[in-house]
Amino acid sequence: MVYGICYCPLSKKQDLEDVKVADSKTLSENEREKLFAKVDAAKDFIGWALQVLSPNYISTSMQQRSKYNLNALSHDAAIGLVQSVLDNGVQLKEVYVDTVGPAEKYEEKLKQRFPGLEVTVRAKADSLFPIVSAASICAKVARDHAVNTWKFIEDLEELDKDYGSGYPNDPKTKEWLAKYLDPVFGYPQFVRFSWSTAQVILDNKAVPVRWDDDEDDGKSAAKENTPSVLSFFARKKDETKRQPHRFFHERKLETISDL
Known part of the structure; x- marks a missing residue:
């Protein structure tokens, strides 16, 4: 999966619209390639960056014991891209994001993470905001190239x-x-x-x-016969009487409970 970010000066919004970017899903591969060439050529007012998550990384993340679902992966990728742009000295003011999951919750999450930015999260943002359209084109072209030229290890x-x-x-x-x-x-x-x-x-x-250690398999004989670690520290109900030291035995001394 490939996530993209594009940024440009607020004063250049019209110039961005003149590039005539559109939602990457509505374009053919050839059309995306041509529009990406235009976006990449407009370096004087458009910047872009990508984050690529390999199939193996996504599978490993989602199938680990502590669950890391696809929504969380997507959110973290977007947050990472915004932070990387800020770290490179770009003075962001407005941020537009295509939602993954409920838009309102995602927007609130981003506002808390970046309190100084005006954040707008919308469904199908790549068809509503040209800057998101440009980012989607960059991401989709990169994904197509990765899939078409994949090198099997x-x-x-x-x-x-x-x-x-x-x-x-x-x-x-x-x-x-x-x-x-x-x-x-x-x-x-x-x-x-x-x-x-x-x-x-x-x-x-x-x-x-x-898997023998599957947490859901509570009926295996191994589990039934294996005592809990805590059982070794529990007080035994039928604990045998402790033998007195020979000092007391030789002197015929006994412990009394009543005086």
Whole structure:
């Protein structure tokens, strides 16, 4: 997943509109490439930056014990981009963000994180605000290039590289996922295991795996027979009587409870 940020002087809003950027999802790949070239050429008043999250990083984050969902990943990526622009000396005043999750909560979160900025979070912001449209184009072009030129780190010489766009509505992508599923190891790191499209195929066709230390498996014999650590420190109900020291035994001394 690729997240993008664009910024320009408030006095150049009209110049940005003249570039005629639009929501990247409404454009063809060729149209996005041409508009990205225009945005990149306008360095005198437009700046942009990206943050790329690899499929393996997203899967690892979402499937760790302490859950880190996709919304949190997206929010942190956006916050990181805004902070990086500020750290590079750009004097931001207004920030426009395409929402992930409830817009009001996301907007409040950003306002608390950046109290000196005027933050606006909206659904479909990339079709409402030209600066967000420009950012979406930069991110989408970068993603297309990453997908089209992906270098597999695994030894997969016979693997068909015609996997389509990588989106769930692409039948070529679904066909590729079904064809190249390894029943034990799943997919190469190019595929996000936490992606619901891949997860459905894994659940239906991959070999099921049972982990002995699964927290949900409370019926295993190992767990039933393994005592709790706390049990070693608990006072025993039928604790045997403690034998007195031989000093008392030799002198025939006994402990009394009443005087």
